[in-house]
Amino acid sequence: MTMCAPSAPPGADVVIIGGGVIGSAIATFLGREGGCRVTVVERDPTYATASSSLSGSSIRQQFSTGVNIALSQYGISFLRDAASHLTVDGDTPALALREPGYLYLATAAGLPVLETNHAVQRRHGVAVALLGPAELGERFPWLSTEGVAGGSLGLDGEGWFDGPALMQAFRRKARSLGAAYIHGEAVAVEREGARVSAVRLADGSRIACGAVVNAAGPRARAVAAMAGVHVPVEARKRCVFIVACPDALPGCPLVVDTSGVWFRPEGNRFLAGWSPPEDAEDFGLEVDHGVFDDVIWPALAARVPAFERLRGHGAWAGHYEYNTFDQNALLGPHPELPNFYAANGFSGHGMQQSPGVGRGMAEMILHGEYRTLDLSDLDVGRVAAGRPFRELNVI
Numbered sequence: 001m002t003m004c005a006p007s008a009p010p011g012a013d014v015v016i017i018g019g020g021v022i023g024s025a026i027a028t029f030l031g032r033e034g035g036c037r038v039t040v041v042e043r044d045p046t047y048a049t050a051s052s053s054l055s056g057s058s059i060r061q062q063f064s065t066g067v068n069i070a071l072s073q074y075g076i077s078f079l080r081d082a083a084s085h086l087t088v089d090g091d092t093p094a095l096a097l098r099e100p101g102y103l104y105l106a107t108a109a110g111l112p113v114l115e116t117n118h119a120v121q122r123r124h125g126v127a128v129a130l131l132g133p134a135e136l137g138e139r140f141p142w143l144s145t146e147g148v149a150g151g152s153l154g155l156d157g158e159g160w161f162d163g164p165a166l167m168q169a170f171r172r173k174a175r176s177l178g179a180a181y182i183h184g185e186a187v188a189v190e191r192e193g194a195r196v197s198a199v200r201l202a203d204g205s206r207i208a209c210g211a212v213v214n215a216a217g218p219r220a221r222a223v224a225a226m227a228g229v230h231v232p233v234e235a236r237k238r239c240v241f242i243v244a245c246p247d248a249l250p251g252c253p254l255v256v257d258t259s260g261v262w263f264r265p266e267g268n269r270f271l272a273g274w275s276p277p278e279d280a281e282d283f284g285l286e287v288d289h290g291v292f293d294d295v296i297w298p299a300l301a302a303r304v305p306a307f308e309r310l311r312g313h314g315a316w317a318g319h320y321e322y323n324t325f326d327q328n329a330l331l332g333p334h335p336e337l338p339n340f341y342a343a344n345g346f347s348g349h350g351m352q353q354s355p356g357v358g359r360g361m362a363e364m365i366l367h368g369e370y371r372t373l374d375l376s377d378l379d380v381g382r383v384a385a386g387r388p389f390r391e392l393n394v395i
């Protein structure tokens, strides 16, 4: 039997607060290794407002830091091989993985950043091509290259998949490996000095434990506060619009326009969205239709002339669990509370990082160290230490 790390005594309960894709991925990998009893506390088992239900569910290799690239390299291999990782009782999850790539477009002013990122990506083995406007026009005849100085196209391991199906598959797998899912809301985390010792639920029940994982998505700050620590995570509303285009756009990847507007195919329609440069915490879920009229539609029509005749087919809003400190995941034990773990702040890339984060967090909880992929650049302790670790490619 695997021994739990000193932070979680052998055989102790690990309580995971939040059973979305991150909490369920951690529960799965803890179950795979064995050695701890795992309880997942989830306030809403319908997941109606969870980020994992409202995600764009895309995966890219084009990050600006080695650790995020490595997480995506593992993420794509995991998704491609989901059958061997996530099958339960012969039932294999259908994740509908497609890999048409990401295309980042840059103006002349933005080109140096694209080139710097390109060099980082190549150093880490990412198959990515820098294309000039003529090559872009040749490859994607439906694309206007007006104002475009270059584009970075991912050639392998980038695309999209059914994120909610991945979350459910992790949940199912975790349960098959022994995790108990409890329908309840964590309202307090008890401490004995510099250790957490129990989680209290809204119905008055109490779960004694050897370790707690904060996997509460956009509510991570509130859960951290229950234990008396801080994570700089805010809920930031992001809207996704569904449109139909009268023309086919052959080979269309996920395009990130120079305006910051992104779009990608979804079946015979397209999804499109945009992250406002400045916004504040917002737990609302109403769609900002003005964003579509004022920002998204004009950008789409300028970049793809066929989109001038697009038709709207709906929209939804969800929450990024936005790390205001440096827009990267916050992982691992809190420095002042070593058996309280963060798995927070993914800022728009938690779905694709869930396999690598699940595996790494299980290693850290069970062994006190990362054993496969070193995730220490993402250590939550960097916040208190005032050492930001920035990701430049945030969509």
Ligand SMILES: Cc1cc2nc3c(=O)[nH]c(=O)nc-3n(C[C@H](O)[C@H](O)[C@H](O)COP(=O)(O)OP(=O)(O)OC[C@H]3O[C@@H](n4cnc5c(N)ncnc54)[C@H](O)[C@@H]3O)c2cc1C
Residues within 6 Å of the ligand: 017, 018, 019, 020, 021, 022, 023, 041, 042, 043, 044, 047, 049, 050, 051, 052, 053, 054, 055, 056, 057, 058, 059, 184, 185, 186, 187, 215, 216, 217, 218, 219, 223, 238, 239, 240, 317, 318, 319, 320, 321, 343, 346, 347, 348, 349, 350, 351, 352, 353
């Ligand atoms: C519009 C949109 C587009 C996105 N696009 C992408 C993308 O293309 N690629 C990508 O990788 N990522 C994307 N993301 C981000 C990704 O979806 C998230 O990073 C990921 O789903 C986070 O998972 P989570 O488990 O941390 O959070 P959640 O899925 O929100 O799960 C947290 C769970 O914790 C529960 N909870 C909270 N507080 C408590 C409590 N006190 N007690 C009990 N339970 C509690 C909640 O009910 C919830 O179910 C997108 C997100 C949005 C909103």
